[in-house]
Amino acid sequence: MSTIQTKIGGGLNKIQDTLQQGKQKMQTVQEASQLRQAIDQLRQKRLESIVEIGNSIHKKVRFGLVHDEDFTRISSQIEQVDKEIYELAKNLEQLQLDASQSHLCSNCKNPAQPNDKFCGSCGNAVNIEIKVKEETKICLQCNEDIPESAAFCPCCGTVIQG
Known part of the structure; x- marks a missing residue:
């Protein structure tokens, strides 16, 4: 009888050990998940800071407050992309306007x-x-046609002198 109890007790101990190991693995997985989430949040915060400093430098380069060849080159590329985005947005707006005027x-x-x-x-x-198409004028910063009534250039963001 004692051998049966010993076998049952040993089996229960193994089950208990397995459950304990599973519980520890579950805790490890949860901790790892929390750490990954914290890392992702910090990476996102870092990326936002990089974008913020980039925007700040870009504005300073555009207004002639910073003179650096690399920054000027990159700023020119950004300005070109801004123009392309503006043109595509105008085309999209016109397409939607044409479609809505059934x-x-x-x-x-x-x-x-x-x-x-x-x-x-x-x-x-x-x-x-x-x-009636609104009258336009040329932005002195990016040379885009903009509405006559604009206070800011919708392409480059420059304040328009009225």
């Missing part, structure tokens, strides 16, 4: 062509609004 009859809401004077479905006159 011409509908004000009476029956059926589609009408831009050249139509009368609706082909109900015969009512079709009034299509024609948007």
